Amino acid sequence: MVTIKDVARAAGVSVATVSRVYNSSAPVRQDTRDRVRAVAEQLGYSPHGAARSLITSRTHTLGVLLPDLYGEFFSEVIRGVDGAAQRAGYHLLVSSLRGESHGLEAALRSMRGRVDGLIVMSPDLDAGAAGRSLPSGFPVVLLNGPPSDAAYASLVVANAEGAQAMVAHLAGLGHRRIALVGGAARNYDAEERRRGYRQGLGEAGLPWRPDYEVAGDFSEESGHAAALRLLSLPEPPTAIFAANDCMAIGALSACRDHGRKVPDDVAVAGFDDIPMARYVDPPLTSVHVDISALGARATERLLDALRAPANRDLRRETLPTTLVVRRSCGALTPTPMREIP
């Protein structure tokens, strides 16, 4: 491997000069600069990242810790993060927590000296104080986590507000029997969406019924199963609100299997508004979440923190959601999109 020394020797300058050419940290005469560039190019030199970060104590790398890497949600988050990071010249060290028996702790440790900051998504309520294992003062942005960790900058989606708006919309269409297919157990997003659902019922003057709240796990399969259960009730709901789109799509197929027409016999709605939502039959009414924007925003806040470590901004920021009305809820004249909070 060709090092800075080789370049220096071949160009007839000192390593310091080569370094200066690459960092423009001090003036270098134009012709020396050109010579160094040419030699480096010819030798195929590029600076060694590890050596660089050892001395500068900056890796130009951001760590991204996700609970899993499955599905469009996470892929969109990474996409948003990648875009923002790349614009700022940062690399991405991505890791899922799946399979990590020690959870966050181990993952965090193994990243020391490899990243300048972290974006951690830990919607799992049990994980609790994600921060406990973080070196205090280390730049971190928490994504979609429970509000317990006040010590960290965090970003959440307006889950409750979105769910509430959806219930209000369904109630506005005349539905009195609105059921919820809930998300994964011990998941913060799932809990917030459930809270919004209940709140929405209350505001619409509708009773909360335990048999109208069926558990799911965010998968199509669980949505399918949950919807079947709801449709088999003695008094089945007239509207099914799933805590994410995958489950809503499962619910749609369950309705077909059960011989119920959507939206004529039963309305169906989802959450997230994944790209696929507009292409299922009937097109799915959903709560739009700009997932890649979530990732991008998290990255920007982290980069801000890296640039100005002094004035730390530890606020908890909420990203608005948008109600998107399509045919699956039976609204005959689709209302224009409107922002919720």
Place this chain on the structure above:
Amino acid sequence: MVTIKDVARAAGVSVATVSRVYNSSAPVRQDTRDRVRAVAEQLGYSPHGAARSLITSRTHTLGVLLPDLYGEFFSEVIRGVDGAAQRAGYHLLVSSLRGESHGLEAALRSMRGRVDGLIVMSPDLDAGAAGRSLPSGFPVVLLNGPPSDAAYASLVVANAEGAQAMVAHLAGLGHRRIALVGGAARNYDAEERRRGYRQGLGEAGLPWRPDYEVAGDFSEESGHAAALRLLSLPEPPTAIFAANDCMAIGALSACRDHGRKVPDDVAVAGFDDIPMARYVDPPLTSVHVDISALGARATERLLDALRAPANRDLRRETLPTTLVVRRSCGALTPTPMREIP
């Protein structure tokens, strides 16, 4: 930040001993070991990755270069890679080429000294010799790339075979007018799938018709548009084969818009078999590709290369695909899944 020196001092040993404890590179007395561990724990020490890799010249990190991070395909690849890498104790440095004006070259350079090997996915035909910018001898696995780079280990999906099998299946159902919605321009997967389509027509004794080959770009929207165009032909096809599932789903919605029933009026089939495929209406017949396995296999080959740099295995490996018959193609009695090559 607490370094190995701090630990050594606090434990009353030399840095060498601390290092040995962490690497079990040489025997250390049990009680010393315990003391060091305890002190390190208490001080919150963990070794500095950059420093480590500077001396060992191993980063325990794999670079993953993808054309984009959009959609289920890439997210599944990453998932497969992450699983295999994590099992082997490796980190993942992920980057998309989107927006990189200099393409691979720049991305590769900036990764020097940060990764031990690379997984590069460059289905773009124009990118051509992806390898040109790679330091020769650097461990690389190419994913879904054109066969031009014989100098690198590579992995491809049995695109042509899968497409051919799909056409054979449709022809077997009695279809004589089978159209193709092609994938993105200058994309290797897209070209291979088209090749398989044409070959399939030939083997079934069906004529190739230019008006039955419409261009798409792998998006739902393009599938929708392409299908509309096909259905408006004076002699519309009786079967539409889309080069991926997203476009097939777009085609399904186009059929609805056009008042054609699937599969009664027209059969629709896709490629990839994304999780969503079984939940659309009607469930989508597709060519199953185990995408995360593709990522996992690529990782394993890369890790093999890292472990034994001597005997390089530069073979081009093909991953089999599977025909999955569901209702959208009109096969009344779903045939069991069967492997293609």
Place this chain on the structure above:
DNA sequence: TTGTAAGCGTTATCAG
């Protein structure tokens, strides 16, 4: 079994 010390490839600090 442990300690000493020489690097690994850079950048930063001082002199020139």
Place this chain on the structure above:
DNA sequence: CTGATAACGCTTACAA
């Protein structure tokens, strides 16, 4: 503008 040289935090001969 340029060159020596001391770090950076760690591993690894070589000695003890």
